[in-house]
Amino acid sequence: xxxxxxxxxxxxTNATGSPxxxxxxxxxxxxxxxxxxxxxxxxxxxxxxxxxxxxLDCEGRAVIPGFVDCHTHLVFAGDRADExxxxxxxxxxxxxxxxxxxxxxxxxxxAAAPTLELSRLSTDRALRMLGHGTTTVEIKSGYGLETQxxxxxxxxxxGIGSATPLDVVTTFLxxxxxxxxxxxxxxxxxxxxxxxxxxxxxxxxxxxxxxxGAFSVDEARTILMAARHAGLELRLHAEQLAHTGATQLAAExxxxxxDHLDNATAADAAALAAAGxxxxxxxxxxxxxxxxxxxxxxxxxxxLAVATDCNPGTSNVESMPLIVALAVHEMGLSPAQATWAATxxxxxxxxxDDRGHVSAGxxxxxxxxxxxxxxxxxxxxxxxxxxxxxKAGVVL
Ligand code: NIG
Ligand code: FE
Numbered sequence: 001x002x003x004x005x006x007x008x009x010x011x012x013t014n015a016t017g018s019p020x021x022x023x024x025x026x027x028x029x030x031x032x033x034x035x036x037x038x039x040x041x042x043x044x045x046x047x048x049x050x051x052x053x054x055x056l057d058c059e060g061r062a063v064i065p066g067f068v069d070c071h072t073h074l075v076f077a078g079d080r081a082d083e084x085x086x087x088x089x090x091x092x093x094x095x096x097x098x099x100x101x102x103x104x105x106x107x108x109x110x111a112a113a114p115t116l117e118l119s120r121l122s123t124d125r126a127l128r129m130l131g132h133g134t135t136t137v138e139i140k141s142g143y144g145l146e147t148q149x150x151x152x153x154x155x156x157x158x159g160i161g162s163a164t165p166l167d168v169v170t171t172f173l174x175x176x177x178x179x180x181x182x183x184x185x186x187x188x189x190x191x192x193x194x195x196x197x198x199x200x201x202x203x204x205x206x207x208x209x210x211x212x213g214a215f216s217v218d219e220a221r222t223i224l225m226a227a228r229h230a231g232l233e234l235r236l237h238a239e240q241l242a243h244t245g246a247t248q249l250a251a252e253x254x255x256x257x258x259d260h261l262d263n264a265t266a267a268d269a270a271a272l273a274a275a276g277x278x279x280x281x282x283x284x285x286x287x288x289x290x291x292x293x294x295x296x297x298x299x300x301x302x303x304l305a306v307a308t309d310c311n312p313g314t315s316n317v318e319s320m321p322l323i324v325a326l327a328v329h330e331m332g333l334s335p336a337q338a339t340w341a342a343t344x345x346x347x348x349x350x351x352x353d354d355r356g357h358v359s360a361g362x363x364x365x366x367x368x369x370x371x372x373x374x375x376x377x378x379x380x381x382x383x384x385x386x387x388x389x390x391k392a393g394v395v396l
Contacts, residue, residue, distance in 0.1 A: 009060040013358040035392035066135025066365030067320035068346030073311035078109025135365035142173030154202035200230035210246035251275035269300035283326035284315030294331035305345030325381035364393035
């Protein structure tokens with residue numbers, strides 16, 4: 001299975017050390033063999049032996065690495081449109097959650113859905129993401145909050161990886177909120193003693209919602225230390241609703257990522273940069289509030305990713321092109337920073353070195369944008385979608 005892409009107006013390589021960050025090559029060609037990139041460069045330099053491969057003429061369009069959506073909660077049933085409208089009317093996320101709504105209502109709707117139905121809803125969501133150019137997706141549990149229900153979520157998530165071309169990376173988020181009928185002390189003990197041992201074999205990472213109304217920094221530390229012991233990478237929902245010190249904990253533990261960061265400070269940025277923890281920005285979840293200080297984080301040297309946070313409460317977003325546009329318009333990233341963060345940044349957050357960039361030997365996950373440049377993603381927000389998506393060299 002070999003394929004040649006010609007007529008590439010702009011090839012975004014994300015090559016390390018590029019002065020323009022995204023390592024653009026104009027008038028490019030790219031060759032794929034057996035699912036990996038074997039050659040790329042200026043079309044005029046194309047070696048003769050590659051010229052007789054099957055060809056896809058991109059007709060001047062931009063080619064970028066497939067989007068790596070490194071933070072989603074896409075396995076859920078039900079919807080919370082009514083709550084969304086109430087929040088726009090002035091009610092707070094925290095108050096709705098404390099009154100038994102919010103995450104609790106999605107936990108109830110998810111529990112009520114038979115597995116086949118939960119799987120169908122979630123797979124449809126993932127396929128729409130693929131249509132928007134996402135080729136690798138991280139999926140968290142966290143709408144189960146009981147051992148078997150968390151296991152079921154992780155199994156449904158893994159099933160999406162088998163049933164679709166998408167690569168799926170799973171994260172155990174049993175510590176999403178404390179179930180209404182229990183105390184946080186008892187629930188943290190249940191997570192450590194029972195849920196983690198059952199869920200760790202089904203997940204690559206463990207995440208904790210460390211915030212006001214959810215888990216404290218000390219509770220998060222207890223859970224994450226146990227998760228590390230179980231062999232998992234660590235992530236944190238940090239400084240989303242309030243500033244709690246979760247980012248400093250992420251840095252202290254050498255977490256793979258600290259996500260949200262809406263209320264992060266300059267000291268938090270310095271700690272993330274020093275620890276090499278990726279800062280994951282979620283502009284879909286920041287709508288209607290002050291966005292994360294993206295430029296401060298970038299200037300402090302934090303490696304940034306952007307992701308959808310796809311969930312029914314704070315960010316019912318499936319499209320990475322929309323997220324790139326929001327990261328530019330709402331958070332002040334440059335088009336190059338936002339594009340890098342949506343591709344190589346996401347891959348870095350997930351510890352995947354073989355994707356998110358165009359290099360000989362990298363996985364041929366590619367998006368041909370229906371536009372001449374990656375800049376169009378934010379210049380024409382909402383209008384630029386993939387023309388073709390390639391997963392491991394196969395045109396879908
Ligand atoms: O990333 N903050 C915690 N978790 C999700 C929201 C989940 C929900 O409201 O259902 C988030 O924003
Ligand atoms: Fe989230």
